[in-house]
Amino acid sequence: MRFDMPGLTKEEVRVAVEDDVLVIRGERRHQATGAEEEGGGGDWSGRSSSTYSMRLLLPDDCEKEKIQAELKNGVLTVTAPRSKVDRKVIEVAIQ
Numbered sequence: 001m002r003f004d005m006p007g008l009t010k011e012e013v014r015v016a017v018e019d020d021v022l023v024i025r026g027e028r029r030h031q032a033t034g035a036e037e038e039g040g041g042g043d044w045s046g047r048s049s050s051t052y053s054m055r056l057l058l059p060d061d062c063e064k065e066k067i068q069a070e071l072k073n074g075v076l077t078v079t080a081p082r083s084k085v086d087r088k089v090i091e092v093a094i095q
Contacts, residue, residue, distance in 0.1 A: 005052055006074040013076060015069040017058070022067070024076065026052035061085050 005013060005026050013026040029049045058064065061082045068079045 001056075001078045001080070003052075003054065003076040003078070004074065005071065005076050007050070008052070008071070008074070010071045013052075013069075013071055015067075015076075015078060017064045017067060020058050020060075020064075022054075022056045022058055022078065022080070024052070024054040024056075024078070026076075 003024060008026045008028055012028050013024070016023045027049065028051075058080065059082065063081045063083050066081050070077050
């Protein structure tokens with residue numbers, strides 16, 4: 001799975017599994033530099049934040065302990081391997 005998260009670093013991103021749900025959160029708080037703060041302009045000047053939140057239900061055959069995540073160039077890649085399940089097919093007679 002791929003998620004675009006431009007501007008976020010791996011320290012600002014959290015990936016976790018809560019029960020059967022993959023939870024991805026990212027938050028970045030921007031602070032103004034000294035020159036911007038000197039200009040005044042009230043509480044809103046010089047501060048902003050961006051947040052990202054996603055919850056995905058994982059399939060039953062997902063190996064939750066082996067989930068891996070990598071953040072590179074603003075793209076979070078999450079790999080969730082699936083266990084091999086032998087499908088058993090039983091023919092049902094029609095009466």
